[in-house]
Amino acid sequence: MTFNYIKDLIHAIRSLLKGMKITLKYFFSPKRIITQQYPTMKPVLAEKFRGEVVLIHDEQNEHKCTGCTSCEIACPNGTIKIVTKQEVNEAGKKKKALDVFVYHLELCTMCGLCVEACPTAAIYMKNSYEHSTFDRHTLLRKLNQEGSKLQSGIE
Amino acid sequence: MYQTKDILLSPDQHQDGYTVINIGPQHPSTHGVLNLVVTLDGEIIKDVQPNLGFIHRSIEKMSESLSYRQFIYVTSRMDYLSSHINNHACCLCVEQGLEIEIPKRGQYIRMIMDELTRVSSHLLWWGAQSMDLGAFTPYFYAFRERDMITDIFEKNCGARLTMNYMVPGGVMWDVQSDFMDDIKKFIKQYQSRVHEYHDLVTYNFIFQKRMQHIGIISKEDAISFGCSGPVARGSNFRCDIRKSYPYELYSSLDFNESLETSGDCFSRYLVRIKEIDESIKIIEALMADFPEGDFQAKTKAVLKLPKGEFYQKVETARGEFGVYIVSDGGATPYRIKYRSPGLSNLSILNKISQGAKIGDLIAILGTLDLVIPDIDR
Structure with missing residues (x-):
């Protein structure tokens, strides 16, 4: 013993x-030692990281969103709301166009289904990650910029 | 279910003179919001009643209002440590109804991701288990290797924990060009560091003494309580779904089902350590003949399953995960039921912890590897 x-x-x-x-x-x-001191050392996340939905605008302030609401239907929690308006083009024909692209970041789960669903690849997910605020209303975004319009050739 | 009046009894009011204490719902060693009502005779456990429902989100009911593409993302929030595998089960179940063929590359990517998830989940468990038993630093050693896997996920799938990378028909997008190199780098680092794990924890005498001959599950109990995964395999019960009901290309792969015979906490520990090695073997075999080509089969915009019932089970890091879909032919499922490994594994807790000391309860709870959102759903 x-x-x-x-x-x-x-x-x-x-x-x-x-x-x-x-x-x-x-x-x-x-x-x-592999630990990072976060606020002073900011990690760079990968390109593909799904952080928030962004509507792509080019230099002429043009986007590719036709207002087809594919992303709105694909979204599982009602994060996206597309408001459309009737626009008259040069030929005098009435056409549906994007008015406001409403995006509730506070509801978004970053699943990426809207990007998958978009037929014109107008949106993508940016790799930003610092979204915390004191007021959740600041997370309500309008994605299309002021005065932006549809790129020519996109149906 | 335990009655409220039982919980509120003071020690001298209890008819047998036992002490009733609550562990949780906010206790670090319960790994989430699990409430255990423990009846104690001195230090000896007489009875353990788990009290569930603190993180119930009605995922099954929610899924009924979501389409067959949308409901998959919710399953990442159930067993968040094996989110890829949960998504995989849902995709397989939907594909079973749609009867579509997945491209070979898609299947390979899915399987590699599954195995990486298993490795990362077991690494996290290894760290958490050591932390439960009082060793704090192993957690960070485990996270060092686990972070390499989450970086691979971040680069290729776009998220670090809740993936939603698998879609009906394949995977959401193709992997990056340096996918193979990253995995090779991880495997090399893991294999060069794994001896540290053993020196720090496995061979540690105190750790062994706290794990051996504690929480013994017999093979009969493991079967009758519906245990699965490493918990059942620690009791020498062959229950690996990848072996017995192979899905994807697991039937063509050569790997061993890790088994241990004694059924105590330490054998469950050894099963998980062995499973990491087996998973790495599978990943290496898959990487050797990684095919080119499509990663996603063409599917319709709106998926509609034919009228009927579909069931698919897969092996997650915690055990058998099953998805049962009842379809009425519409665009959303009529009813969804998930069979989660955590709930069945938890059911055996009362049986195996009776007669153990209260300190051992934490070791037993840790080796069951519970993820509470998976239990409550």
């Missing part, structure tokens, strides 16, 4: 020292 106890004790101390060796190895080589 006593012999077993001492045998166990020696075995225990040896196994603890074995573990302690690794702890000390990391303690004396700070180069191996």
Whole structure:
């Protein structure tokens, strides 16, 4: 009994020292430390990271959204609301066009189904991640910029 | 279910003189919001009654109002540590109804992602289990390797935890060009560091003493309580769905089902460590002949399953996960039922912890590897 106890004790101390060796190895080589100090060191997330929905605008302030509401139907929690208006083109024909692209970031689960559903690839998901605010109403976004219009050639 | 009057009894009011205490719902070792009503005789556990429902979100009912593309994303929120595999089960179930063929590349990507998820889940479990037993730093050693996997997910799937990468017909988009190199880098780092895991925790005498001969599940109990995954395989019960009911291309792969015989906490620990190695073996085999081509089959814009019932089960990191869809031919499912591994594994807790000390309850709870949102749904 006593012999077993001492045998166990020696075995225990040896196994603890074995573990302690690794702890000390990391303690004396700070180069191996992989933790990041977040607010000062900001990580760069991957291109594909789904952070928030963005409507792509080019230099002429033109987007590709036709207002077809595919994304609105695809969204599982009613994050997107498309408001359309009737526009008259040069030929005098009435046509549906995007008026306001409403996006509730506070409801978004970043599933990416809207981007999948978009037939004209007008939206994509940006890799931004610092969305926290004190007031959730600031997360209600209008995605189309002021005075933007549909790119020519997009039906 | 435990009655409220039982919980409120003071020690001297209790008819047998036992103490009734609550562990949780806000307790770090319950890994979420799980309330355990423990009846104690001194330090010996007499009875454990789990009290569930603190994070119930009615996911099954919610899924009835979502289309067959939309309901998949919700399952990432159930067992969030194996979200890929949950999504995979839903996709397979929908594909079973639609009768569509998945391109080979899509299947390979899905399987590699599944196995990476399994590795990352077991690594997190390894860290959390060590933390439950009082060793804080192993958590960070585990996270170092796990972070490499989440980085791969972030780069290729677009999210770190709740993926929604798998869609009916394949995967959402193709993997990046450096996908293979990243995985090779991870495997190399894991294999060069795994000896640290063993030195720190596995061979640690105190750790072994706290895990061995505790919470013993017999093979009969494992079967009758419906245990699955590493919990049942620790009791020498062959229940790997990848082996017994192979889905995707698992039937063509050569891998071992990790089994242990003693059924105690330590054997469940060893099963999980072995499973990491097996998963890495599967990933390496898949990477050796990674095919070119399409990653997604062409599907209709609105998916409609034919009238009938569909069931698909997969092996998640925690055990058997099943999706049961009843369709009435419409665009949304008539009824969805999920069979989650956590709930069945939790049911055995009362049986195996009776007679153990209260400190052992934490070890038992840890090795059952519970994810509470998976239990409550």
